[in-house]
Amino acid sequence: MLPVERHRFITEVLSQRGRVLVQEVAELCQISLETARRDLTLLEKRGLLLRSHGGAVFVNQHEIEKHYVPAIEQGESFRDRSNQAPDQKTRIAKRALALINPGDCLLLDSSSTSWFLARQLPDIQLVVLTNSLHIIQTLAAKANVKTIGLGGEYSAKYEDFIGVLAEKLLTEFVINKLFFSCHGISHEGGIRESNEHHARLKQQMLLSSEHKILLADSSKFGRRSFARICHYREIDTLITDTLEDEEFRQELAWSNVNVIEVAPVKHKQVSLKTQRGDPFSTS
Structure with missing residues (x-):
């Protein structure tokens, strides 16, 4: 049961x-x-x-x-999540592109961050498996990307497919790289999801993939979440916008997790007030 x-x-x-x-x-x-x-x-x-x-x-x-509220309905809708931290998710997605090579078989979960990655994917020879309806629709416009949708029970709230059928299909493929996100990540609880159905599917995704890459913006750190996905040691790479907790950074290093930060570039401000003879001067 x-x-x-x-x-x-x-x-x-x-x-x-x-x-x-x-x-x-x-x-x-x-x-x-x-x-x-x-x-x-x-x-x-x-x-x-x-x-x-x-x-x-x-x-x-x-x-x-x-x-x-059934556990499957715990968590925010896809539409709500896709409007949160768009700049950070875009930077994370662009950095993730460096880990993708032509000919790869990729697995993208139904997180909004993976959707940002799908939008950035170049139109090159790739196979992409996903349970996200939005990612399927996004990749349909890329002629060289072969997209395989994971079947299962459709969730209108999350706009994705979940359940036994989706989990079973994952066992049929050799997947090079998994890109996924989570609801929360903490020292004590590890990497977690808002409901057990998505947590269980992501556990199967981890088992089916050779290289595991977590895409998580800084709002995920320290957030309490309902269902456990995995421990840090079960992933290979974390891509985030910033990681300020040095103790947590050390824990990830001890777990052999490669941390990649993509903080925004700080542009040097240039004053318009220059020396005498400035062509913009109104004097």
Whole structure:
């Protein structure tokens, strides 16, 4: 039973019984007591139940329907994300081009940063796999780029494809380079996503790819996120606009992660006030 299915099941049991014990949750869902406790704690944070000694009690069904958000819907929509930090994402995407060679088989996730990369890709001999509808549409105009869409369940909110079919198709290819992003990255939690469905798909992407490149602007650092994708040591390269945390930089170095920063170029200001004889002088 998937976590999202399990959470819905628990709320339904509570609506019928009024209360449920941790032991009952573990037995009904065939999970460990520790997992059952975590599920109840998470559902309490969402306002769907109240924890009690050894279990949980019912919250009004109207409130459950009002506030319940399936885990697949956690996170911001693609449209919202694509409008965040466009300058940083553009610089990151342009720097990533240096890692791409003609003949490569690339895998791009459905992040907005990967979409910025797709827009920058030259029209050269490439094979690109992606689960992003926007990336498929963008690459359709590039005659020399062969685009393969990962099938699966379509998400209108994220404008991408997810699920078992998308994960299974990844096993059929030899992928040279994966370019992906995340919702958050931190010292303690590693690289994380806003929901478990995208986290699980990205885990399979990592397993299927030879070289793993994380594209993450500085707003991602220190952000708390719901589902774990991987540890830093599982990626090869991080491309970001700036990394100010020196302790974190050292941790990445210990994990053999190559960090590439693409901070904006600071242009020297030139004063219009010059020596006597300045042709722009109005005197």
